[in-house]
Amino acid sequence: MSHPQPQTITGGCLCEAIRYTITSEAGEWPPPKNAICLCTMCRKHSGALIPVAATIPTKNVSPPLQRNPAFKLYRSSTVAQRGFCIHCGSSICFLYDDSADTEMWLGTLDEEVFCGGKVPGTEVTTKHGTWCERKGGVSKEIRRRAGGIFMENGIDGVTDWIAGPKYWNHWGGGKEPFTGTVDEMKKRMA
Numbered sequence: 034m035s036h037p038q039p040q041t042i043t044g045g046c047l048c049e050a051i052r053y054t055i056t057s058e059a060g061e062w063p064p065p066k067n068a069i070c071l072c073t074m075c076r077k078h079s080g081a082l083i084p085v086a087a088t089i090p091t092k093n094v095s096p097p098l099q100r101n102p103a104f105k106l107y108r109s110s111t112v113a114q115r116g117f118c119i120h121c122g123s124s125i126c127f128l129y130d131d132s133a134d135t136e137m138w139l140g141t142l143d144e145e146v147f148c149g150g151k152v153p154g155t156e157v158t159t160k161h162g163t164w165c166e167r168k169g170g171v172s173k174e175i176r177r178r179a180g181g182i183f184m185e186n187g188i189d190g191v192t193d194w195i196a197g198p199k200y201w202n203h204w205g206g207g208k209e210p211f212t213g214t215v216d217e218m219k220k221r222m223a
Contacts, residue, residue, distance in 0.1 A: 040056070040057055041054050041055065041056055041057070042054070042055040042057075042142060042146050042171065043055075043142070043143045043146055044137070044141040044142040044143050044146065045141060045143070046103070046117075046118035046120070046121050046123035046125060046141065047118070047121040047122075047123045048118065048120045048121035048123075050101070050103035050118055050120045050121070051098070051101050051103050051104055051118050051123070051125060053094055053095065053096070053098065053125075053137075054094075054095050055089055055093055055094055055137070056093050056095065057093070064087045064088055064089060064175075066087075066088040067085065067086065067087035067088060067139070067175055067179050067180075068085070068086065068179055068180050068181060068182050069083055069084070069085050069179055069180070069181045069182070069192070069195055070084055070085075070086060070181075070182050070183055071083070071181065071182070071183040071184060071185075071186040071187055071188075071192060072182070072183035072186060072203075073186065074109050074110070074115075075127070075183075076186075078107075078109065078115045078117075078124050078127075079124045079138055079140065080124070081140065082188065082191060082192075083191070083192060084138065084140075085138070085139045085140070085175070085179060086126075086127060086136040086137060086138050086139060087136070087137055087139055087175060088134045088135075088136050089134060089135055089136075089137050090133060090134055090135075091128075091132075091133055091134060091135045092133070094135055094137070098116055098125065098126065098135070103118050103119050103120050104116055104117075104118065104119075104125065105117060105118075105119050106128070112129060112130055112131070113127060113128060113129045113130060114127075114128050114130070115127050115128070116128065123141060124138050124140075124141075125137070125138060125141055126138060139172075139175060142171070145169070145170070146170065146171060147170055147171060147172050148167055148170045148172055149167030149168050149169040149170030149172075150167060150168055150169055150170075151165050151166075151167055152165060152166040152167065152168050179195070179196075179197055180195075180197035180198040180199055180200070180210065181195040181197065181198075181199040181200070182199070182200045182202075182203055183200070183201075183202060183203060184199045184200065184201055184215050184218070185201050185202060187215040189215075189216075192215070193214050193215065193216070197212075198210030198211070198212065199211055199212065199215075199218075201218070
């Protein structure tokens with residue numbers, strides 16, 4: 034299901050040396066190719082058990098990441114590089130050498146963009162802390178659309194909830210996605 038597409042989405046690294054804006058084009062929202070990647074390299078680069086990236090046309094990311102002196106690339110394989118901030122170490126993106134797209138780590142989106150803005154006057158303090166209502170945010174839309182890749186590295190009880198199409202190793206290449214849980218797939222493969 035498509036939703037109204039935001040005109041711009043902002044984000045950056047932890048120390049804010051790298052800031053970016055993603056400008057939308059007419060098309061599907063959320064991006065149709067966004068995924069939870071459970072490969073070892075994505076986990077190690079992001080430092081997250083469940084790293085999530087959205088594939089964005091590189092021309093829609095401004096200013097160009099490579100022009101920022103704090104942005105550096107690490108060659109993680111013969112076909113791809115991973116971008117990060119040299120000051121705070123934040124993982125920013127993943128880049129295939131032969132692609133016109135950039136896979137942006139969604140954890141770098143600004144809080145109000147990802148989670149929604151805090152609604153003033155809705156604060157409630159409990160013995161567990163203070164929370165408030167939020168308005169907007171793209172997290173639910175993106176999560177609803179995300180699939181999963183490298184499910185062979187799934188973690189029982191942690192990544193079982195991933196909905197949408199899943200791939201055992203990586204995207205496409207003639208491979209068919211599966212649905213359901215990893216345990217169900219393992220039983221079908223046995």
